[in-house]
Amino acid sequence: MVNSEENPNSAVSGISTGVIGMQDPLYLAPGDISGLHLVSAPFNGKHYVKWSRAVKMALISKNKLGFITGCYPKPEETAATYQDWIRVDYNVLCWILHSLIPEISESLMYVTTSKQLWEEIKERYCQANAPFLYQLRKDVMQTIQSDNQSVADYFGKLKSVWEDLQSLDGIPDCECGAMSKCSCTLLKKMLERDNRHKLIDFLMGLDNKYETVRSQILACDPLPTINQAFFRSTD
Structure with a gap:
């Protein structure tokens, strides 16, 4: 058994669901910590289009864009990849939150998936x-x-x-x-x-x-x- 704190690609429960290849969206590189900032300047409510494009480019480079677009949806709870998906999706969610100014991120802390977070931000700030x-x-x-x-x-x-x-x-x-x-x-x-x-x-x-x-x-x-x-x- 591999401890999840030592292996970033083990399940949240601490039980490994198998080796995850680098091309798999569920793969997390050693530097893919939850506190990662995707963009240099956090979003402050202005210039949403440019900010969202920069975030998408960063997620594409990490093979994680599918989590916010819905192309890589949450599997059934009985699926072998369920815990791995939850862990990676929470990482993506944290990355996006860290790409917002505190005043905005604090109002979105209780969103449960990265896709819901992305859609909430878009609905709020893409109105204009x-x-x-x-x-x-x-x-x-x-x-x-x-x-x-x-x-x-x-x-x-x-x-x-x-x-x-x-x-x-x-x-x-x-x-x-x-x-x-x-x-x-x-x-x-x-x-x-x-x-x-x-x-x-x-x-x-x-x-x-x-x-x-x-x-x-x-x-x-x-x-x-x-x-x-x-x-x-x-x-």
């Missing part, structure tokens, strides 16, 4: 989506290349706004698995449409001295990707 979405759309329309600005700097500024839009109002993820069986390439078409929108945004904001390049790009069939268009504009 409409004004933020309006501002981001406005920012896209108003982002143009200034006289002394390089194409790279202009593209980087525009790309930052696109990423915020993607986090707030991007193409939703398929959680039922139906998209993987889709035979009409719907996802591909949606991504192509998204690329077209970004391409037009980029070309509209280019300085007039790039008019020839802009016309050449628009004459392409099919249209290039946004990254290809950026490369052609920097030649």
Whole structure:
């Protein structure tokens, strides 16, 4: 029998449920302590979209995103992995709580799973989506290349706004698995449409001295990707 304090991948009860591989969501690395901070600056109630994206990226790196999305749900109490799942989920819950300022985390202490915690935070602080979405759309329309600005700097500024839009109002993820069986390439078409929108945004904001390049790009069939268009504009 292995003591749970010595082996981070043993069950809460102290009884090991078997060896857990590093690729398993139930695996905890030696540094995955409950007091871990997922982000450098704790969430203070503002800029929810950027904070949530940073937390998701941190959880993806630890193979734990499925705990908050529901893709890795709680098993039945009779399952061999039940205690391990509870232990890891509590770790994820603690990580998120430590990524909040005390005033917010204290009001969420009695949430029982990381998924419930994540949904509670989203419900509280993602209510102001409409004004933020309006501002981001406005920012896209108003982002143009200034006289002394390089194409790279202009593209980087525009790309930052696109990423915020993607986090707030991007193409939703398929959680039922139906998209993987889709035979009409719907996802591909949606991504192509998204690329077209970004391409037009980029070309509209280019300085007039790039008019020839802009016309050449628009004459392409099919249209290039946004990254290809950026490369052609920097030649």
